Amino acid sequence: xxxxxxxxxxxxxxxxxxxxxxxxxxGAALPAWQPGCHLDLHLPSGRRRQYSLCGDPQDRSGYRIAxxxxxxxxxxxxxxxxxxxxxxxxxxxxxxxxxxxPHSRVLYLAGGIGITPILPMVRAAQRLxxxxxxxxxxxxxxxxxxxxxxxxxDPARVTIRLDDEHGIPTAADLLRHAPRGGAVYxxxxxxxxxxxxxxFAETGTKxxxxxxxxxxxxxxGTAFEIELARTGEVVxxxxxxxxxxxxxxxxxxxxxxxxxGFCGTCKVGVLAGTPEHRDNRxxxxxxxxxxxxxxxxxxxxxxVLDV
Numbered sequence: 518x519x520x521x522x523x524x525x526x527x528x529x530x531x532x533x534x535x536x537x538x539x540x541x542x543x544g545a546a547l548p549a550w551q552p553g554c555h556l557d558l559h560l561p562s563g564r565r566r567q568y569s570l571c572g573d574p575q576d577r578s579g580y581r582i583a584x585x586x587x588x589x590x591x592x593x594x595x596x597x598x599x600x601x602x603x604x605x606x607x608x609x610x611x612x613x614x615x616x617x618x619p620h621s622r623v624l625y626l627a628g629g630i631g632i633t634p635i636l637p638m639v640r641a642a643q644r645l646x647x648x649x650x651x652x653x654x655x656x657x658x659x660x661x662x663x664x665x666x667x668x669x670x671d672p673a674r675v676t677i678r679l680d681d682e683h684g685i686p687t688a689a690d691l692l693r694h695a696p697r698g699g700a701v702y703x704x705x706x707x708x709x710x711x712x713x714x715x716x717f718a719e720t721g722t723k724x725x726x727x728x729x730x731x732x733x734x735x736x737x738g739t740a741f742e743i744e745l746a747r748t749g750e751v752v753x754x755x756x757x758x759x760x761x762x763x764x765x766x767x768x769x770x771x772x773x774x775x776x777x778g779f780c781g782t783c784k785v786g787v788l789a790g791t792p793e794h795r796d797n798r799x800x801x802x803x804x805x806x807x808x809x810x811x812x813x814x815x816x817x818x819x820x821v822l823d824v
Contacts (some may be wrong), residue, residue, distance in 0.1 A: 518607070518608060518609075518678060518769045519542065519606070519607055519608075519797070520539035520540060520541060520542070520547075520580065520605065520606055520607075520608055521539065521540055521541075521603065521604070521605050522537055522538070522539055522544045522600050522601070522602050522604045522605070522606070523539065523540045523579060523602060524536075524537070524538040524579070524602065524669040525537055525538075525563060525600065525601065525602055528583060528660065528662040528663050529585075529660060529661060529662040530658070530659035530660075531532050531659045531758065533585055534583055534584065534586070534630065534662040535583065535584055535586075535597070535598055536571070536581055536582070536663075537581070537582055537583070537584065537597065537600065537638075538572070538577060538578060538579045538580065538581045538664075539580045539581075539582075539606065539608070540579040541543075542605070544578075546577040546578065547577050547578070547579070547580060548568055548574060549574070549575075549577060550574055550580075550610075550611035550613075551574060551613055551616065551617055552574060552634065552637035552638040552640075552641050553569070553613050553614070553615035553616050553617050553634050553637075553638065553728075554569070554570050554610065554611035554612060554613045555567050555569045555570060555611065555612060555613075555614065555615075555634070556580060556582065556596075556608045556609070556611055556612075557608060557609040557610050557612070557644070557782075558606055558607075558608050558611040559606065559607040559609075559717065559770075559773070560596045560606070561596065561609070562592065562596060562598070562769070563594070563769045563770050564592065564593050564769050564770075565611075565769075565771075565772060565773070566597070566696070567685075568582035568583070568584060568597075568633070568636075568702075568704075569582065569615075569633040569634040569728075570582060570611060570637065571583050571632070571634070571636045571637060571663075572637065572742075573637065573640060573752070574589065574637055574640075574641070577697060577817065578606035580608075580611070581735040582633065583632075583662055583663070584597040584598060584628040584630075584708065585629070585662075585689075586598050588667075589635075601699065607612075607640075612762065613619050614728070614777075615634050615704070615726065615728040616726075617637075617638050617641055617770040618700070618724075618726070619641075619642075619645055619647070620647065620699050620700040620821070621647060621699065622647070622648045622649070622697045622698070622700070623647055623648070623649045623650075623696065623699055623701070623702060624649070624650050624651075624652070624696060624698045624699070624700070624701045624702070624703065625638060625642075625649060625650070625651045625652070625695050625701075625703075625720070626641065626651075626652050626653075626654070626655050626691055626700050626701065626702065626703035626704075626709075627640055627651070627652075627703070627704055627705055627706070627711065628653075628654045628655070628703075628705025628706050628709040629654070629656075629705060629706065630662065631703075631705035631706070631728075632653060632661075632662060632663055632704075633685055633703035633704075634704050634728060635651070635702065635704055636663060636666070636743045638702060638762060639651055639670065640786045643670070648699075649674060650674050650675075650676070650695070651667075651670070651674060651675050651676070651696040652676045652678060652693075652694065652711065652763035653675070653676070653677050653678070653684055654678045654680070654691070654705065654743050655677075655678075655679055655680070656679070656681060656706040657679055657680070658677075658679055658681045661677070661679075664677075666714050669722075672793065673780075675696070678683055678690065681720045685708075685723040686709075687716075688712050688713065688715060688716025688717075688764075689716065691703075691709070691712060691713055691716070692713065692716050692717065692720050692722075695717075695720035695722045697720070697721035697722060698722070698723055699723065699724070700722065700723065700724040700725070700726065701713065701717065701720070701722050701723055701725050701726070702726045702727070703725070703726070703727045703728075704727065704728045704794065706763075710727050712726070713725070713727065717824035719792055720808060721820060728777075733780035734755075738755075738757055738758075738814060739756050739814075740754060740755055740756045741754050741814070741815040741817070741818055741819060741820065742754065742758060742817065742818065742819045742820075743763060743764070743815075743819070743820050744789075744819060744820070744821045744822065745767075745768075745824045746788050746821050746822060746823055746824065747823070750752060751819075752764070752766070752767055754814075754815070756776060757813055758792030759776075759809040759810065759812065759814075760785075760808070760810040760811075760813065760814065760815075760820075760822075761773055761776065761783050761824060763784075763812040764810055764824070768824065770812075771783070773810070773811055776811045777791055777811065777812065778795060778798060778809050778811055778813070778814075781798050781799075781809065783809055783810040783811045784799070784803075784807050784808070784809055784810075785807060785808060785809075785810050785822050785823065785824060786806060786807050786822065786823030786824075787806060787807055787808050787821070787822060787823070788821040788822065788823055789819075789820070789821035790815055790816075790818075790819055790820035790821055791815065791817045791819040792804070792810060792813050792814070792815060792816065792820060793813060793814040793815055793816045794809075794813045795812040795813045795814065796808075796809040796812050796813055810822075
């Protein structure tokens with residue numbers, strides 16, 4: 518669907534994060550969504566990027582996302598920051614790869630721009646009467662977006678932890694408020710996710726839910742090639758690279774979303790070769806003829822993909 522940008526606001530003191538609110542050009546109510554949902558945005562350059570919705574699910578007049586500018590990234594954030602009110606974008610979704618599941622006691626953890634899916638989760642927890650605590654980590658106070666909104670919550674339930682004051686947080690720092698028998702939700706950079714995962718077992722908390730904003734590193738990878746059957750093009754895949762990363766270099770419009778092997782967006786047909794499946798989504802039947810490019814690899818020197 519096509520949406521129009523109706524509001525652009527800087528939401529961090531360092532000016533590197535903008536909140537963008539999109540609406541239906543005719544003013545119609547947008548499809549309903551739940552905390553944890555994201556949009557796939559098709560950018561003018563042909564790139565596709567995924568952004569978590571960070572507004573209020575009860576407000577269907579607009580979809581709000583937030584984008585941190587990364588000058589050394591793939592260019593998508595710069596395109597998003599260049600959008601002006603009145604510009605239109607094509608989107609797909611909302612879709613949910615990080616679902617909000619109600620629990621009576623919850624610890625929410627966010628690192629940097631990882632606040633975006635957590636914001637609507639905390640709002641939902643408040644409405645449900647959940648016993649919650651929120652820990653927000655960032656490099657410094659000026660890099661943290663949405664502070665004004667966060668301080669409108671119960672201050673006794675909010676912990677702001679800054680690297681420039683306290684150093685990199687340990688598992689004990691992050692999980693100090695983890696509720697026994699409850700749940701932990703975390704979204705942030707990979708080192709933060711891994712720190713929480715390694716320390717989680719000692720908390721007595723029953724459920725851990727997490728979303729990365731970048732792909733997990735490839736473990737025990739070996740180099741191989743992929744052949745794109747529709748063009749005959751052969752693309753190398755390095756030992757520390759995913760099939761998806763290699764594909765995007767030559768096909769910028771390749772569809773993907775979670776980059777963790779659970780949403781299925783990057784599913785691609787395999788015509789020859791033997792995939793090494795590393796996902797938890799595909800059925801045994803599906804694995805006979807397809808793979809998820811974001812995590813799975815090859816057990817043979819070459820895979821021929823239906824691309």
